[in-house]
Amino acid sequence: MKSVNSQGMKSAGQVLAGQRALITGANSGIGEGIAKSMAAAGATVVINYVRGPEDAARIVDEIKSRGGQALALEADVSREDQVQAMYRQMTDACGGIDILVNNAGMQKDAAFTDMSLADWELVIRVNLTGQFLCAREAARAFTRQGVIPEISSSAGKIICISSVHEAIPWAGHINYAASKGGVMMMMKTMAQELAARKIRVNSIAPGAIKTPINHDAWATPEKEAELLKLIPYGRVGEPDDIGRTAVWLASDQADYVTGATLYVDGGMMLYPGFRTGG
Numbered sequence: 462m463k464s465v466n467s468q469g470m471k472s473a474g475q476v477l478a479g480q481r482a483l484i485t486g487a488n489s490g491i492g493e494g495i496a497k498s499m500a501a502a503g504a505t506v507v508i509n510y511v512r513g514p515e516d517a518a519r520i521v522d523e524i525k526s527r528g529g530q531a532l533a534l535e536a537d538v539s540r541e542d543q544v545q546a547m548y549r550q551m552t553d554a555c556g557g558i559d560i561l562v563n564n565a566g567m568q569k570d571a572a573f574t575d576m577s578l579a580d581w582e583l584v585i586r587v588n589l590t591g592q593f594l595c596a597r598e599a600a601r602a603f604t605r606q607g608v609i610p611e612i613s614s615s616a617g618k619i620i621c622i623s624s625v626h627e628a629i630p631w632a633g634h635i636n637y638a639a640s641k642g643g644v645m646m647m648m649k650t651m652a653q654e655l656a657a658r659k660i661r662v663n664s665i666a667p668g669a670i671k672t673p674i675n676h677d678a679w680a681t682p683e684k685e686a687e688l689l690k691l692i693p694y695g696r697v698g699e700p701d702d703i704g705r706t707a708v709w710l711a712s713d714q715a716d717y718v719t720g721a722t723l724y725v726d727g728g729m730m731l732y733p734g735f736r737t738g739g
């Protein structure tokens with residue numbers, strides 16, 4: 462699995478050839494899109510899931526039917542024992558890891574004064590602690606492995622899936638916005654600490670992407686029109702928009718990029734309310 466090709470070169474369009482990628486929460490939405498894009502770019506992808514084994518199996522089959530390599534591994538990213546077991550299973554199956562995409566996430570919304578401690582803790586535990594646990598195991602593995610020049614210029618890449626809500630406050634979603642703000646500072650601190658080991662750490666901050674997590678926001682034409690008022694580019698994003706960005710960020714094309722948040726949001730961060738004055 463470590464070979465690139467007979468010439469030791471990565472063919473065009475296969476910028477992740479020979480690399481092994483773990484994508485958490487990859488049996489749905491953005492994670493599914495990233496897994497398919499990375500597999501098409503030549504990576505062996507591990508589809509992590511916590512619920513819905515049949516969706517994970519379907520995605521593995523789809524990737525394999527297109528000539529890619531994939532397997533599914535179950536783990537709750539907020540549980541240290543399950544995360545460590547998943548890494549052991551991945552090492553047994555793939556020999557190691559080159560790319561982690563910290564994608565698993567959830568919402569449990571409530572007005573601030575109605576937010577229960579249980580819902581606060583659940584979202585922080587999955588969205589922030591889960592990313593910490595998976596990234597720590599990845600960084601340990603990258604450190605042991607070091608740089609393998611025929612695979613990549615770096616020892617490993619971590620991509621955190623954040624949100625525009627790492628920067629935009631969001632009434633009614635205090636736990637979610639706090640978790641993504643935490644991801645931003647965790648990502649930057651990891652990037653600073655791990656750069657000397659040739660480990661790159663970055664975030665992708667999606668705007669509105671059509672997935673089950675925000676189905677209510679685009680389910681009817683009226684709701685989609687309302688959502689589009691926040692998106693200058695005039696369309697709601699698709700998982701593939703994030704998948705293509707993740708492939709680039711994980712590839713050596715982005716070798717000098719670390720500690721960055723890439724907003725992939727159709728301009729949602731451009732204060733669209735000010736288009737008509739202010």
Ligand code: NAD
Nearest residue numbers: 486489490491511537538564565566624667669670672674
């Ligand atoms: P989604 O609900 O389709 O996918 C979330 C995935 O995470 C699911 O597969 C779910 O089972 C998994 N997951 C939840 N808890 C888990 C756990 N404890 N362990 C392992 N997996 C777990 O939603 P999505 O939109 O694809 O979300 C993916 C990521 O993108 C999330 O981090 C989300 O915050 C972020 N995001 C999404 C949008 C958007 O508009 N869809 C915008 C910004 C950020």
